Amino acid sequence: MRRTMVTHRVEIVTRQVPLHPIADDAQYEVAVAATNGLIDAGAGDEEHSLAPLLGLLGEFIAAYEERTYPRPDAPPAEVLRLLMEQHGLKQGDLPEIGSQGVVSEILSGKRESNKNQIAHLSERFGVSPATFF
Known part of the structure; x- marks a missing residue:
């Protein structure tokens, strides 16, 4: 029973915050929305407890953008x-x-x-x- 509750909670979190590489535009939009929510919650501060999650989402978003929307290198x-x-x-x-x-x-x-x-x-x-x- 407990394992089912934990699995259910993980599913709820992953619907809100994708904890995996982004596969399509729909997942990308969810990830960007989650990123904005984390920033609003203060996760842009390196000391914030959610900062590592923001960093992970940023990496997934960046990887998806590089694959999907290649752009010239610019500083x-x-x-x-x-x-x-x-x-x-x-x-x-x-x-x-x-x-x-x-x-x-x-x-x-x-x-x-x-x-x-x-x-x-x-x-x-x-x-x-x-x-x-």
Whole structure:
């Protein structure tokens, strides 16, 4: 009886948070939604107990995107610059990332974004966190 309850709970969790490589667009959408939920829950903070789950989902999403939507290699700074341009943003418009100086250092390649910054960028632009790795 207990094993059945545990199996049932695992099935419920895996419907909400895919704990396996992503096979199709439907699973991808579920994974992205779960990622956004984890970010909303604070898992973008490396110290958060759900941070490892967010990292795992990010890896599954990135692998699926690489297989399904190949894109030319572009440094994360270049991707951020393009997204800012598309959204009409300036360096000072990203306070969740840091000061204008921090954003400038990220855009110039002098500094890499940390997990928390990547989580904020992913949420702000509606893209996978893998976009900034």
